[in-house]
Amino acid sequence: MSDMKVKICGLSTEDTMEAALDAGADMVGLMFFPKSPRHVTLSQACRLADMARGKAEIVALTVNMDPDGLSRINELVKPDIFQLHGTEAPEACAAIKVMQGTKVMKAVPVAEKADLEQAHYYDIVADWLLFDAKPPPGSELPGGNGVSYDWTLLKDLDLQKPFMLSGGLDADNVREAIRQSGVTAVDVSSGVEREKGVKDADLIRAFVAAAKGV
Template sequence: MKVKICGLSTEATMEAALDAGADMIGLMFFPKSPRHVTLSQACKLADMARGRAEIVAVTVNMDLDGLSRIRELVGPDIVQFHGSEPPEACAAVKVMHGVKVMKAVAVSERADLEQAQFYSIVADWILFDAKPPKGSELPGGNGVSYDWSLLKDLDLAKPFMLSGGLNPENVVEAIRQSGTRALDVSSGVEREPGVKDETLIRAFLAAAKGANVSGS
């Protein structure tokens, strides 16, 4: 079971995630998000994670100049596109920067899964997240979920990751319903928006990894 802890912004919570076995860590580059980090902060956090977990730069409709600066200064392993970026934008960054690409797809019903097929041609990962609540300025990290069973037996050319409304209490059930082998969590391990909780991070990772070992 691969687990990504997203929206990390402090050294203490980064260390908690790495120590507890996170496979990926997400750094948020979106000023409207309470989890946003500056390039300077991101460089320090990425240095902590390098060689211990894959570093994911989470972006939302960012221009090529911004993406280039992140690639040059932070050196992520994966660039995550969490906005309305078309497949060709994902492909361009992959070719230009030689980096893996993850594309988020917003889900509320089965028909929403169809757009993942277009992105799976160029993306290395597809992340299925819940559609944001009406009026939200954040495309993700809203703490809302969807019918996880929509992903059961999904036939997709690339690996996918489940996100949206996950927390230590429901993650085992989410794995059972979806059949996923990869998870992404952000708000579900926070004590308030943007403030990660080390205890919740460890609890989530223990539950997720334990579910995999037990075959749940």
């Protein structure tokens, strides 16, 4: 059994959630961000979370969301982890963790080595760090853009908390990404889609198999 943790993010249908769970995904991400093609309503999210509960960790992805919004998701969807994918400060991460009583994963956008510096501030308060590629200029989405960065930047990164590689991964390059970065956890969204926002069950299976077969 591989120790590699795999997160499939931006799931929005029951058949692709089933595919992710059957394939052995460790974490499944639900996106609460109306600008994204992967956005789910609270009622959709509740159905999908019920399928995943007890089989994989449920991650609710939000972007600079207000406390009321977070509380509502927490109450209805009951995620294990809130993934904060905006410009939330370390203090905000700490507050959300306490107020919601969940784990917190903080996304850190990366384009060059200097971008990793801020990870140390979040390392103190978050349970997970997710290193995603900086969005291309003009993009309204903080993630899921299918762009990548120099994976070797994460090699020998000295953090207390577990961290995850995200950005531009797919079944064809994930093994190389793991080899170059030395990470023990990977996250994919657009890399398992046949068109923007539409996940593909076969691509999900192929990605999990490739990542865990390292």
